[in-house]
Amino acid sequence: MGDRSAFHTWEANLTDKIDADISFEKKAFKKPTKANESRLWEDFKKGDQTAFELIYAENANSLYNYGRQFTQNTDLVKDCIQDLFVDLSESGNRLGNTDSIKFYLLKSFRRRLFKSLKKEDRICRISDIKEIQLGITLSHEVELMNDLLDAERMHQLKKTLHHLTPLQKEAIFLFYYEGMGYAQIADLFEFSRVNSARELVQRGIDALSRLLKPSR
Amino acid sequence: MRKVYSINELLLDESFVQWVKNGRDTSGVYWKDYLRKNPDQKNKVKLASQFINSVRADQEYLLDQAALDELQMGIQFRKLHKNYKPKERKRFIYWKVAASILLLLTFYTVFNYPGGQQRASTKVSHTPSIIEKQTEYGQKLTISLPDGTLVKLNSGSSLAYPAAFSGDQREVRFSGEGFFEVEEDPDKPFIIESDGVFTKVLGTSFNLRSYSNEGKINVAVVSGKVEVHQRADTSVLILPNEMGVFDKSKRQITKQLYNTNEVLAWREGILNFNKMTLPKVLDELEKWYGVKFVIENDVRLAGDFSGRFQRTNLEHVLEGIRYTSASKFQFSIEDKKVFLKTE
Numbered sequence: 196m197g198d199r200s201a202f203h204t205w206e207a208n209l210t211d212k213i214d215a216d217i218s219f220e221k222k223a224f225k226k227p228t229k230a231n232e233s234r235l236w237e238d239f240k241k242g243d244q245t246a247f248e249l250i251y252a253e254n255a256n257s258l259y260n261y262g263r264q265f266t267q268n269t270d271l272v273k274d275c276i277q278d279l280f281v282d283l284s285e286s287g288n289r290l291g292n293t294d295s296i297k298f299y300l301l302k303s304f305r306r307r308l309f310k311s312l313k314k315e316d317r318i319c320r321i322s323d324i325k326e327i328q329l330g331i332t333l334s335h336e337v338e339l340m341n342d343l344l345d346a347e348r349m350h351q352l353k354k355t356l357h358h359l360t361p362l363q364k365e366a367i368f369l370f371y372y373e374g375m376g377y378a379q380i381a382d383l384f385e386f387s388r389v390n391s392a393r394e395l396v397q398r399g400i401d402a403l404s405r406l407l408k409p410s411r
Numbered sequence: 412m413r414k415v416y417s418i419n420e421l422l423l424d425e426s427f428v429q430w431v432k433n434g435r436d437t438s439g440v441y442w443k444d445y446l447r448k449n450p451d452q453k454n455k456v457k458l459a460s461q462f463i464n465s466v467r468a469d470q471e472y473l474l475d476q477a478a479l480d481e482l483q484m485g486i487q488f489r490k491l492h493k494n495y496k497p498k499e500r501k502r503f504i505y506w507k508v509a510a511s512i513l514l515l516l517t518f519y520t521v522f523n524y525p526g527g528q529q530r531a532s533t534k535v536s537h538t539p540s541i542i543e544k545q546t547e548y549g550q551k552l553t554i555s556l557p558d559g560t561l562v563k564l565n566s567g568s569s570l571a572y573p574a575a576f577s578g579d580q581r582e583v584r585f586s587g588e589g590f591f592e593v594e595e596d597p598d599k600p601f602i603i604e605s606d607g608v609f610t611k612v613l614g615t616s617f618n619l620r621s622y623s624n625e626g627k628i629n630v631a632v633v634s635g636k637v638e639v640h641q642r643a644d645t646s647v648l649i650l651p652n653e654m655g656v657f658d659k660s661k662r663q664i665t666k667q668l669y670n671t672n673e674v675l676a677w678r679e680g681i682l683n684f685n686k687m688t689l690p691k692v693l694d695e696l697e698k699w700y701g702v703k704f705v706i707e708n709d710v711r712l713a714g715d716f717s718g719r720f721q722r723t724n725l726e727h728v729l730e731g732i733r734y735t736s737a738s739k740f741q742f743s744i745e746d747k748k749v750f751l752k753t754e
Contacts (some may be wrong), residue, residue, distance in 0.1 A: 251483055256473055263472035273474075273482055280486045332553065333465035334679065346616050346634035350561065350592040352462075357555050361649045371466035376425050397423055404419050407458060 213357060233294045239283075241289050250296055257297070257373070258304050263316045264368075265308065265346055298379045301369075305383060328335050331356050331364050331372075351406050366395040413660030417451060420457040433465045477744075504552055545569040546587070547673040548702020556583070559594040559600065565677050566698040567622070567670045580593050586623060589721045590678050591615040593635070608657050611638040617649075618674055628657040639664055672719075682728065689738050692716050700725045702744070713737045725749070 238246035252366035256275060279300065295298040302360070332353050347400035352400060359367070369375045369383070423425050429440045438508070439603040446456060523752040531657045546552045546564045553563045557575050564570060568587020576582075593601045595614025603610040608628050615635020621628040630639055639655045640646035647664045649655040654669035676683040682699055684692055689712035693704050702725065705713075713735030720728050729742050729749070741749045 248483075251486075252479075253603060255479055255482065260468065260472045264468055267583075273478075277482055277485050277489070281489045286484070298676050322464075331466060332469045333462070334467055346592075347595075350594075350616060353561055353592070354555070354559050354594075357553075357561070367466060367467060370433075372468065374429060376429075384642050388710050393423065400419060400422050407418050408464060 197383055228246065232296055233292065236296055236299075237295055240288055242287060246311070247280075250300075254297060254300050258300060260374075261301065262304065262308050266312060268315065271311055274310070275304060275311055278306050279307060295379070297373070298375060298383075301375075302379075302383050303375070331359075331368050348406055350404055355406065356399075356401050359402065363399040365390060367399045370396050375398075415452060416445075417453070418455050418459050419678065422462065427459070430461055431460045438511065439610070450661055470551055471722070473722055473724075476726065477724075484693045509551070541571055543569060543571040547701060548698050556581075556594075558599075560600075561592040563590045565589060566701065585619065586621055588618070588620040588622065588677070590616070590618050606659070608639065608641050611646075612636070614667075626659050628659070629669075629674070630655040630657075631669045633671075633675070676719070680722060682694065682718075682723070684716050684718050686715045686717050688715050689732075689736065692732065696725065696749075698727065702747050702749050704749050704751060707753065709753050710740045710751050711738060711753075714739075721740060 228344050235246055235249065239250055257270060257277050258279075262275060263269065266272065283300075283303070291299075299360070326404075333349060356364070356367075366380055366384075367379050370377075375383070377392045380395075381389045384392065384395075386392055416427075417423065424527070427442060430439050431438075442456075442461065446453065475574050544552060544554050544564070546566055548566045550566055551564060552559060555561055556572055558581055560581075562570055564644075565588035568589055569585070571584040571617055573582075576599065579599060581599050581687060583597070583603050585603050585605045591612075593612045593615050597613055601612045601614075603612075603619065605619065606623065606628060608621070610619060610630055612635060612720070614636055616633040617635070617637050618631040618633070619629070620631075630637055630649055632649045632651050634651050637649045638646050638658065639656070641650060641657065641662065641664070645664065647655055649665060649666060652668060653666050654674065655664055657664045670685070673683050673685050682695070687695070693706075693712070697703060716732055716736045718728075718731055718735070720731070725744065732738070733742070735741065739754050740754050742752075743750045
């Protein structure tokens with residue numbers, strides 16, 4: 196049947212789509228391997244200007260996007276990014292090592308951001324902030340491209356996503372959109388057990404699971 | 412290992428998620444092999460991959476190149492001048508600016524409530540309390556209504572809805588552009604009023620474009636059925652892939668097919684122009700980026716423009732327009748104003 200060739204086309208499309216998803220800003224970049232990342236970070240610690248510029252170009256916007264999910268205050272987010280890079284640059288060799296620069300930056304950034312938010316908005320706990328809810332949703336491009344998830348089911352999925360707890364939403368965003376692992380998410384949220392991060396994502400996915408069945 | 416993964420298990424498997432996201436990874440061999448050995452699992456894998464690739468933030472925020480550069484310069488500057496304390500200086504300016512804005516806002520809201528729309532009929536429902544959400548130019552917002560309906564608002568739009576849908580109908584008031592995913596309820600039709608035109612749905616998803624400064628109101632249906640009527644008499648039924656167009660001057664509704672890529676692209680953050688005249692293009696850019704164009708008298712905006720931009724900043728879009736269209740101009744961007752001059 197045409198089934199087999201359709202499958203191969205899909206697999207090729209999947210890889211093509213993944214390649215195409217690398218936005219035009221990143222086109223000049225090779226996907227960093229763990230060895231590359233460590234080396235880049237080492238150079239950065241030594242004060243290498245090119246390494247700094249590379250790391251900044253690669254990460255500034257995703258930090259900005261992430262930070263803006265929690266507040267409309269663009270200046271506060273920009274300040275946090277600036278403070279982050281200044282402090283990291285000044286720490287030099289006192290910094291730890293990492294093979295995932297994105298994660299290292301995100302973790303430090305998140306701590307800074309929430310500290311700033313507490314100060315600026317004069318609130319006691321993160322859960323007090325009603326409007327800073329990271330909204331997650333599903334891209335419609337996929338809906339148009341494929342019929343495994345019909346429009347009605349997309350709608351139900353999005354609705355369920357909308358009603359998850361803020362922490363579940365953030366965990367799902369980090370796990371699927373940023374591609375972070377459970378250990379990293381647990382570290383970011385300062386959980387004592389890695390499994391707590393997995394449970395968080397699991398609760399969100401369980402809520403969606405009855406909707407995720409192929410229609411054929 | 413003869414293990415077969417359920418969709419849940421796939422979605423929760425770190426190595427599977429990384430494989431889908433990264434394409435080629437050390438775990439790629441395992442999953443390719445899994446697919447080869449279990450061809451009947453293809454659909455599950457496809458569905459899980461589809462889901463993984465679809466998750467994203469409701470609203471994506473990006474800094475344009477100018478802002479990125481400015482931020483970077485700030486970092487360099489502070490690295491060089493370790494004694495400089497910009498935080499305190501900046502804070503000082505913040506307070507002054509914040510105080511004056513607060514004052515302005517108070518005057519603005521006092522004199523311009525409600526909703527800031529200059530339409531004739533501002534009949535607000537008198538039963539449950541009405542919630543009104545608005546987006547500025549350059550802003551998008553997704554709202555969840557009390558019945559589960561999801562509405563994504565494009566820039567410069569507003570939606571007014573009750574805190575609870577009582578009665579035998581669900582009524583909302585709308586202006587601008589929005590994508591509606593209406594919760595199915597056959598006993599309670601969902602009715603959107605916009606500029607005197609009523610759109611009635613039972614359970615469906617569609618794009619409604621009804622800006623007060625445009626001559627037409629468009630309803631593009633993705634799924635389900637939508638009924639559009641103006642007065643009690645003529646009503647038109649619109650089916651999936653069809654678009655109903657209400658002409659405000661002719662006061663009639665016609666139907667046509669529509670190009671999904673053009674009409675729905677905005678939801679993905681894609682700016683799409685298809686042989687659009689330059690004045691209209693600038694209009695769209697004003698809405699999208701939240702800027703205002705200031706055009707010198709002798710600038711000719713001739714011809715039309717076709718192009719598609721995703722996650723592109725305003726400079727690049729304008730460069731694109733400059734090179735490919737018949738119009739000749741130079742531009743400079745200052746804060747939220749774009750100045751067009753002759754070359």
